Amino acid sequence: MVTAYPQDTVSGNSLRVFAERAAIETRGYVGPHLQYRSHRGTGQLLLDVQSGRVDVADVFGGDLAVLDPLFELSTLPFLAQNEAEASTLECLAEIEYRRALASAGLHLLVMSPWPPTGLWSRKPISSIRDVVDLKIRTYDQASASVFANMGAHAVSLPMGDMKRLVRTGNINAVLSSGDGAVGDTLAGMLPNFADVRYAFPVSLLLMSEERFRALPAEVQQQLTSASRAAQKAQWQALPERMETNYARMRENGVSVQDPITVDLHAALEREGQARALEWSGRVRPAVRAVLAAYRNRAAAVGNECRRSLGDDFNGGLG
Numbered sequence: 001m002v003t004a005y006p007q008d009t010v011s012g013n014s015l016r017v018f019a020e021r022a023a024i025e026t027r028g029y030v031g032p033h034l035q036y037r038s039h040r041g042t043g044q045l046l047l048d049v050q051s052g053r054v055d056v057a058d059v060f061g062g063d064l065a066v067l068d069p070l071f072e073l074s075t076l077p078f079l080a081q082n083e084a085e086a087s088t089l090e091c092l093a094e095i096e097y098r099r100a101l102a103s104a105g106l107h108l109l110v111m112s113p114w115p116p117t118g119l120w121s122r123k124p125i126s127s128i129r130d131v132v133d134l135k136i137r138t139y140d141q142a143s144a145s146v147f148a149n150m151g152a153h154a155v156s157l158p159m160g161d162m163k164r165l166v167r168t169g170n171i172n173a174v175l176s177s178g179d180g181a182v183g184d185t186l187a188g189m190l191p192n193f194a195d196v197r198y199a200f201p202v203s204l205l206l207m208s209e210e211r212f213r214a215l216p217a218e219v220q221q222q223l224t225s226a227s228r229a230a231q232k233a234q235w236q237a238l239p240e241r242m243e244t245n246y247a248r249m250r251e252n253g254v255s256v257q258d259p260i261t262v263d264l265h266a267a268l269e270r271e272g273q274a275r276a277l278e279w280s281g282r283v284r285p286a287v288r289a290v291l292a293a294y295r296n297r298a299a300a301v302g303n304e305c306r307r308s309l310g311d312d313f314n315g316g317l318g
Helices: 010-025 042-051 061-066 069-075 083-103 141-149 159-168 181-187 209-214 217-251 262-280 285-301 311-317
Strands: 056-060 106-113 118-121 135-138 153-156 173-176 192-194 202-208 255-257
Touching (some): 010 056, 010 106, 010 202, 042 061, 042 202, 056 061, 061 069, 061 202, 069 083, 069 141, 069 262, 083 106, 083 202, 083 217, 106 209, 135 141, 141 153, 159 181, 181 217, 202 209, 209 217, 217 255, 262 285
Parallel strands (some): 135 153
Antiparallel strands (some): 056 202, 106 202, 118 192
C-alpha cells in the first residue's frame, strides 16, 4: 500500500487506518505493507495498481483529472466552505467517482478529506494588491489559472519541488493546507498563512477493480467494511485535524490571517465562479447533475448525505 505523502498527513493516515481495519476485518488475510513518501508520480501509481505491482495506492483526487474532469470537483474554488459542505459534496459525487474509476479498471476504497487549502507566503497577504506579481506554487492547473487571472505568476508543481524553489526565490507563496509535516516545512520558509479556504480537496485510496472482484466474496465484504470504517473516521477527524494544524502553525511562529480581506475574498470568489462554469462545460451531464444537486440541496442534506435523494436526482445520474 503506497502513498507519495508523509505518514502524518491525511493521505498517510488514511493508508494506515484502512490497513489496520483491513487486517482486523479479514482476520489477517490481508497483511499490509505500507510505503510512505513514494517517489512514483500519479501516472505511475495508476499503472502500478492496474498492473498489480502495487495492491493499494493513495492518489490526490485532482490528479485523477487525467482520467475524467469529474475529479477536479473537490478542487473547485469556494464550492465548499466548511466541513459539512465538503462532506455533502463528496458524498453526492461518490457514485460518479466509482463509475469513472471502474471504467479505468480501478476500485475506490476510501475517500479522505484534506483540510482547506490556504495561501502560505513570505510577506503577509492583506489585499488583492498583494496577490499581483506573487510567485505562487499551486497543486493543479486549475488553481494556477485562477491565480494567474488575478495577476500572480502561478505554476502547478509537485510539493517535492517546493523547498528548492522557495530557497532560490523562484516562488514566494504556496497554495496548500500545510497538513502534518508539510506544514512544519512550510512554516520554516513562509511565515504567513492566509486562510482563504480555497477548497477542501480529497485523496482517494484505490485498488485494481479486477483484483478486487477476484477476491472471495467474503473478503470483498470485509474490505468494503474496512473502507467504510476508515472513510467515516477520516471525515469525523477533519474538524480536529484543522484545529491541530492551525495550532501548530501558531506554535511554529506563523501569522494566520482569518478571515481574509473582503476585496481578496470577492476577487477569489469571482474567479471561482468562472472556473466552475468552465469546468461544467467539460463534464458529462451526470456530473453536472451532481453539482446541481449539491447547490440545490446542500443545506437540506446537511452533513448526513444519503443515497435516497429522490428519483429526480437518481434519474439525473442516469
